[in-house]
Amino acid sequence: MTDKALRLGTRRSRLAMAQSGQVADAVSQVTGRPVELVEITTFGDVSRAHLSQIGGTGVFVTALRDALTRGEVDFAVHSLKDLPTAQPEDLVLAAVPVREDPRDVIVARDALKFTDLPRGARIGTGSSRRMAQLNAYARAHGLDIETVPIRGNVDTRIRYVHDGELDAVVLAAAGLSRIGRIDEVTDFLSIDTVLPAPGQGALAIECAAGDAELIAALGALDDPFTRVAVTAERSLLAALEAGCSAPVGALADLLADGQIVNEMRLRGVVGTTDGSRMVSLSTTGPVPETHDRAMALGRELAAEMLARGAAGLMGERAQ
Numbered sequence: 398m399t400d401k402a403l404r405l406g407t408r409r410s411r412l413a414m415a416q417s418g419q420v421a422d423a424v425s426q427v428t429g430r431p432v433e434l435v436e437i438t439t440f441g442d443v444s445r446a447h448l449s450q451i452g453g454t455g456v457f458v459t460a461l462r463d464a465l466t467r468g469e470v471d472f473a474v475h476s477l478k479d480l481p482t483a484q485p486e487d488l489v490l491a492a493v494p495v496r497e498d499p500r501d502v503i504v505a506r507d508a509l510k511f512t513d514l515p516r517g518a519r520i521g522t523g524s525s526r527r528m529a530q531l532n533a534y535a536r537a538h539g540l541d542i543e544t545v546p547i548r549g550n551v552d553t554r555i556r557y558v559h560d561g562e563l564d565a566v567v568l569a570a571a572g573l574s575r576i577g578r579i580d581e582v583t584d585f586l587s588i589d590t591v592l593p594a595p596g597q598g599a600l601a602i603e604c605a606a607g608d609a610e611l612i613a614a615l616g617a618l619d620d621p622f623t624r625v626a627v628t629a630e631r632s633l634l635a636a637l638e639a640g641c642s643a644p645v646g647a648l649a650d651l652l653a654d655g656q657i658v659n660e661m662r663l664r665g666v667v668g669t670t671d672g673s674r675m676v677s678l679s680t681t682g683p684v685p686e687t688h689d690r691a692m693a694l695g696r697e698l699a700a701e702m703l704a705r706g707a708a709g710l711m712g713e714r715a716q
Contacts, residue, residue, distance in 0.1 A: 402431040403611075406461045406470030409436045410550050415575045416600055417474045420494070420618070424472075424602075427617040435470050437461055462488060465605060472604035472615060476572075477596035477627055482635035491615035492602040493624040497571035499598035499648060501527060501591045503584040504555050504573075505565035510584040514542065518564040521547040521557050525670045527567045529644040530591040532672025544670075551576060567591075571598035592646030592666045592677075595630035599623055622651055622658065625684065625691045629663050632695025637667065637702065643711045644668055647695075651684065658684060665698050667707045676707045 403424065407417035414434065421432040437460050458480055461473040465488060477493065484490065503511050503520075511531075514520070520542055522528060528544040535542045545563060547554060551572060557563040567586070573579045602618065604611050626649035633647045645667045652660040661684045668675035680698050685691035699707075 400430060402433045403428065403472065404435050404470040405432050406435050406437050406464045406473035408457060408461070409438055412551060412572050412576055413474075413476075415577075416476070419575070420474045420600065420602060423494070423618055424615065428614045435464070437464055437470075462603070465603065468605075471608070471611060472602055475601045475603060477599040477601040477631075478594040480596065480601055480631075482631050487606050488603050489606045489612060490601050491604050491612045492617075492619040493627060494600055494602070494618045495620040496623040496626070497574055497598040499593045500570045500588065501567050501586045501593055501597075502570045502573065502582040503565050503567060503586060504558055504581050505583045506558055506561070508583045509565070511565070511586060511590070512538070512540065514540070514564055516541040517543060519543050519545050519562075521545045521554060521563040521566040523548050524567070524594070525644040526594055526646050527591060528670045529668035529672055529675070530646060530666065531567070532670065533668055533675050534590050534672070536672050551578065555581065569593070569597055588648060588664075592648055592664055595634045595645065595647040596627045597648075599627050622684075625649070625688075626651065626661065628688060628691035629661070629685065629695045632692040633663065633665050633699045633702075634695075636696045636699030637707060637711070644670055645711070649694075652681070660684060661694070663694055663698050665702055667702060667710050669710050674706075674710055676702050676705045676710060678702050678705065 405417055405421050407413050417434055421434060425432045458475055464470045465473055505514060520531060522544060523546060531544055551568060554566045554568060558566055573582060602615050604615060629649045630647040634645055637645055647665045650662045651658045652662055660681055662679055662681040664679040666675060666677040678698060678701050685694055
């Protein structure tokens with residue numbers, strides 16, 4: 398029955414519900430079928446432990462994938478930066494829609510920018526990647542900051558600032574945009590200051606590998622430029638053998654000559670969380686025309702980073 402509702406598996410957080418709702422509307426438009434959200438609680442949602450302690454990789458994803466495998470939902474929406482780099486054989490990334498702003502942002506007290514924070518400012522983040530790069534920038538520019546590990550949803554994190562417990566928190570621009578709170582940002586962090594997580598700002602729409610009809614329908618939402626960029630970024634992460642909680646940043650930029658996109662620049666960074674040691678490299682070349690070429694680009698840059706000592710900076714290595 399073609400008018401039967403499609404079941405979209407989503408995490409329960411406000412951000413997950415917002416981005417899943419946007420995808421649901423788009424899928425309903427391309428399929429002509431209603432889409433209902435099925436809320437699923439993941440281990441990452443209920444655990445209060447720091448991400449690096451509970452494994453990081455896949456903590457927000459496994460329950461959604463289990464529901465897909467059991468046929469309890471027809472497709473699922475993930476924040477792509479939460480996805481483990483290994484793809485299960487029975488599931489497929491049917492679409493990677495157009496990416497939102499991949500940058501990190503600061504929400505600070507008194508509308509302060511990062512470089513205007515007072516000496517000894519306490520900056521909250523749950524990400525060792527953000528800690529490493531903020532501390533490295535502070536060291537290089539004579540700033541005195543303290544990075545403080547935090548967990549919790551967007552509301553909880555911003556409340557730390559409003560309640561005076563922290564001077565600032567670091568969040569993803571895309572997440573704030575999707576829940577309509579981008580106007581609370583006090584500073585957009587330059588890519589040159591903090592390189593985002595691989596896949597940051599992008600969503601992944603996943604379904605069963607055997608559902609050819611649904612794969613074809615969801616494919617209408619795929620953006621080939623976003624897909625090739627995040628494929629290269631995630632390939633770099635995988636080649637570093639790092640989980641998504643490791644202090645690795647990566648971003649693939651598409652470079653245009655006028656209206657023609659003709660090159661892609663892939664940047665990668667890894668560092669110790671105190672910012673004392675960093676390996677930061679980039680490579681530029683033709684836009685990869687195939688999945689394999691995008692994968693190769695990521696592996697090549699990772700190999701250069703490993704040759705410069707990246708492995709010793711990551712602490713936790715993926716199992």
